[in-house]
Amino acid sequence: MIKIDIVLAISLYLCSSICLVFVLWMFYNLREGGQVSSDNLSDLQQCPYCTYVFFHGNKNDVLMCPQCQCYIDKRR
Numbered sequence: 001m002i003k004i005d006i007v008l009a010i011s012l013y014l015c016s017s018i019c020l021v022f023v024l025w026m027f028y029n030l031r032e033g034g035q036v037s038s039d040n041l042s043d044l045q046q047c048p049y050c051t052y053v054f055f056h057g058n059k060n061d062v063l064m065c066p067q068c069q070c071y072i073d074k075r076r
């Protein structure tokens with residue numbers, strides 16, 4: 001029979017909780033598709049004035065930063 005002391009019990013408890021978090025993380029990542037498509041990465045824009053990073057869904061050449069409300073020209 002395996003003798004369990006307090007150190008082994010605590011380590012088993014911590015390992016099981018970490019494994020539970022890892023399994024839940026894998027489950028939610030695989031359910032959402034597991035990868036970020038390149039279309040989403042091309043919609044990523046950083047404001048040159050306040051360095052705020054945001055997603056834009058429109059295909060216009062002029063964007064508006066949601067943080068500082070400045071207009072950004074995508075062509076530059």
Ligand SMILES: [Zn+2]
Pocket residue numbers: 047048049050051052065066067068069070
């Ligand atoms: Zn900005």
